[in-house]
Amino acid sequence: MSPRTPRTGARFRAGAVPYVFLTPAMALFVAFFAVPIGYTLYLGTRGTKISGLGLGKGSRREVSVGFDNYKATLTDHEFWAGWLRVLGYGVVVLTVMLGLAVLFALLLDSAHARLKRLSRIAIFLPYAVPGVVASLLWGFLYLPSLSPIHTVLHWFGIQADLFDPDVVMFSMANIAVWGGTGFNMLVLYTHLRSISPEYYEAARLDGASEFQIATRIKLPMLVPSLILTTVFSIIATSQVFTEPMTLRPISNTISSTWSPLMTVFTQAFKNLDLYSAAATSIVIAAISLVLSFGFLRVVRKRAFSEES
Amino acid sequence: MPYGLPRRSALGLLLGAAGAVALGGVAACSSDDDKSATTPEETGPVELTYWTWAPNMDKIVEVWNKANPNIKVTISNQGGGNESAAKFLTAAKAGNAPDIMQAEYQMLPSFVAAEAVADIKSLVSGAKPAFSDGLWGLVTLGTDAVYGLPQDSGPMGLFYRVDLLEKYGVAVPKTWDEYAAAARKVHAADKSVYFGGFSNKDGGWFAGLSQQAGGQWWSIAGDTWKVGINDAATTKVADFWGGLVKDGVVDTQAWWSNEWNAAFTNGKLLTWCSAVWAPGVLSSNVPSTKGKWAMAPLPQWNAGESFSGFWGGSAASISASSKHKSAAAKFLTWLNTDPAAVDLLVKQAQVYPAATAGQSSLSTPPEYFSNQASFWSDAAAISSGARGFTFGPDVNAAYTAYEDSFGKAIQAKSSFTDALTSVQQATIADMTKAGFKVAS
Structure with missing residues (x-):
């Protein structure tokens, strides 16, 4: 071998090494992210053209329809009404679920807490129940003749329809809160455990009560975790699907387009219109992105500027 | 092309094979054509996949497989009608559809429009006389093609609790007016009890009732689809139920729920407008009331008539991409017309078999209805008065719109005519968007 050969080889390798290391990640990103999204974008611009009755051979062709599907989604009243319903649902879920999660995390972390391990598991356990099972379970509890809830309400003379159009949103939010509080509590609690106890000691020496420690020290230090859990919850609630879909068969109030994601399902698997479904999916993804990043932008300045 | 060849019995199978190849669109080059015309494809063992949700189908197929080692059929259950239809269309698009597919009658036009099922006219030419014209029309869609063989059907009747009708002192209603009177009487006697129920959960149910009244939701005029969901007959049906719902004298809870089963079990619901397959549903959902039910014809719009409609029922179709169409057709012909198979x-x-001979050969009533010895002959009488329907290419969109619009109307106790109009509009909008020529 001539002495030149390894040098050029080495130079070549040095230039390529970062790319070699990047290749698996890039390949996975392209195969499982970029390509499917690109295909969905493309599908959204397609439609069918039918000659005659659409029954004979070759009478249905796939054609480009430009941005018609996207336009149709953006101008669909029912789609935006769905977002409005989800917004209301999201406000209830986010405030109640995260509020409870913070409360439970602080209580568990407080010096006076007893039976910590048991409580932690008890609060977390609903998260381990799959969404469909949880919805079915609560669905049975909401039905008048099967439910102990209604029996209790009867004692107080209340005759409530938990599937009433005005109430059903809260019935659904209840399921999400029941299932999601434990997970968020665990994230926040784990963060609390990682805070150095020196802060608390210093605070106690300064005469701070447990309550003051919680509100003045723990809460501010929790902010980054709270932001994380909020972003997760925003994404999850804007894509709410399991609860309304599972409750729909036992209630007359939940329409097939109750939430934006249900609209996608209806378009794709009821109306068998994959093209509209693709366009609607893209719009939902865009809105979710705007919501999550918008939230991050708003809170970033307040939350992280102090740290950095 | 093989279509032009004269039909000779010795060449029957061969023609079928060649036809199948041509239909499947694989006869792209002429040398392949020649090959398939000289060597029948069914010489070696053929394996067929069959998607169906009918119970115990594997046992029936086992009988066939034993007698026909060269055509082995494998069953796959992909869920009920709606679910497996969506899966089938997706699989057809992806090019891996099963050879044979159970298709609900109302889904067949969607399958045909998506070119997912094959025209098997030349393969099942002898099968037509085995079925009534109404059922045969459901697999031809009113065209010259044949898109499957009818398998089962669901003529509708009124199922009622014999003991409870006696208890509340109402007779089995012969007309819808009598039905309404009975509904008011029973609910007046006990506010927690309903004579019958209205469901927004199943567009097929309402479609069946509309057929009885003479409604024609879809029809074909030249190359244009006509949509008449809010035609006079259907509007009459909608208004009838709308009035009962508004007065609160019929039950409106969601069907198929545990709550609904409980209402039957507890005697809070006395009747059910359903189809001949009801015994199966009742025996699994409401086992405790066995022997207390009977079936009567649906109430009529005019006294003395004997019309009914179809709710449910399915055909078995061969997918357009199947490579073994003639073998599949052989199996389907056996399954749906051979007396032993039926x-x-x-x-x-x-x-409830689609084959006419199969319907009249039934004698022993279902166990759940053992008190009604004439169950099957009653069913045959109902079936003979069942009016057909042309299903359009977007039945699912119409049914979804029905669920949503009528769900809202039930909650608001608002006009069912308006709800029906919005179903009509949603259906036309969906068809127009898909590119069909539509007239209303």
């Missing part, structure tokens, strides 16, 4: 369909799969 008998198995009735006993094992517990369906």
Whole structure:
């Protein structure tokens, strides 16, 4: 071998090494992210053209329809009404679920807490129940003749329809809160455990009560975790699907387009219109992105500027 | 092309094979054509996949597989009608559809429009006389093609609790007016009890009632689809139920829920407008009331008539991409017309067979209805008065719109005519968007 050969080889390798290391990640990103999204974008611009009755051979062709599907989604009243319903649902879920999660995390972390391990598991356990099972379970509890809830309400003379159009949103939010509080509590609690106890000691020496420690020290230090859990919850609630879909068969109030994601399902698997479904999916993804990043932008300045 | 060749019995199978190849669109080059015309494809063992949700179908197929080692059929259950239809269309698009597919009649036009099922006219030419014209029309869609063989059907009747009708002192209603009177009487006697129920959960149910009244939701005029969901007959049906719902004298809870089963069990619901397959549903959902039910014809719009409609029922179709169409057609012809096979369909799969001979051969009533010895002859009488329907290419969109619009109307106790109009509009909008020529 001539002495030149390894040098050029080495130079070549040095230039390529970062790319070699990047290749698996890039390949996975392209195969499982970029390509499917690109295909969905493309599908959204397609439609069918039918000659005659659409029954004979070759009478249905796939054609480009430009941005018609996207336009149709953006101008669909029912789609935006769905977002409005989800917004209301999201406000209830986010405030109640995260509020409870913070409360439970602080209580568990407080010096006076007893039976910590048991409580932690008890609060977390609903998260381990799959969404469909949880919805079915609560669905049975909401039905008048099967439910102990209604029996209790009867004692107080209340005759409530938990599937009433005005109430059903809260019935659904209840399921999400029941299932999601434990997970968020665990994230926040784990963060609390990682805070150095020196802060608390210093605070106690300064005469701070447990309550003051919680509100003045723990809460501010929790902010980054709270932001994380909020972003997760925003994404999850804007894509709410399991609860309304599972409750729909036992209630007359939940329409097939109750939430934006249900609209996608209806378009794709009821109306068998994959093209509209693709366009609607893209719009939902865009809105979710705007919501999550918008939230991050708003809170970033307040939350992280102090740290950095 | 093989279509032009004269039909000779010795060449029957061969023609079928060649036809199948041509239909499948694989006869792209002429040398392949020649090959398939000289060597029948069915010489070696053929494996067929069959998607169906009918119970115990594997046992029926086992009988076939034993007798026909060269055509082995494998069953796959992909969920009920709606679910497996969506899966089938997706699979057809992806190019891996099963050879044979159970298709609900109302889904067949969607399958045909998506070119997912094959025209098997030349392969099942002898099968037509085995079925009534109404059912045969459901697999031809009113065209010259044949898109499957009818398998089971669901003529509608009124199922009622014999003991409870006696208790509340109402007779089995012969007309819808009598039905309304009975509904008011029963609910007046006990506010927690309803004579019958209205469901927004199943567009097929309402479509069946509309057929009885003479509604024609879809029809074909030249190359244009006509949509008449809010035609006079259907509007009459909608208004009738709308009035009862508004007065709160019929039950409106969601069907198929545990709550609904409980209402039957507890005697809070006395009747059910359903189809001949009801015994199967009742025996599994409401086992405790066995022997207390009977079936009568649906109430009529005019006294003395004997019309009914169809709710449910399905055909078995061969997918356009199947490479073994003639073998599949052989199996389907056996399954749906051979007396022994139809008998198995009735006993094992517990369906009401589409084959006319199969319907009249039934004698022993379903166990759940053992008190009604004439159950099957009553069913045959109902079936003979069942009016057909042309299903359009977007039945699912119409049914979804029905669920949503009528769900809202039930909650608000608002006009059912308006709800029906919005179903009509949603259906037309969906068809227009898909590119169909539509007139209303």
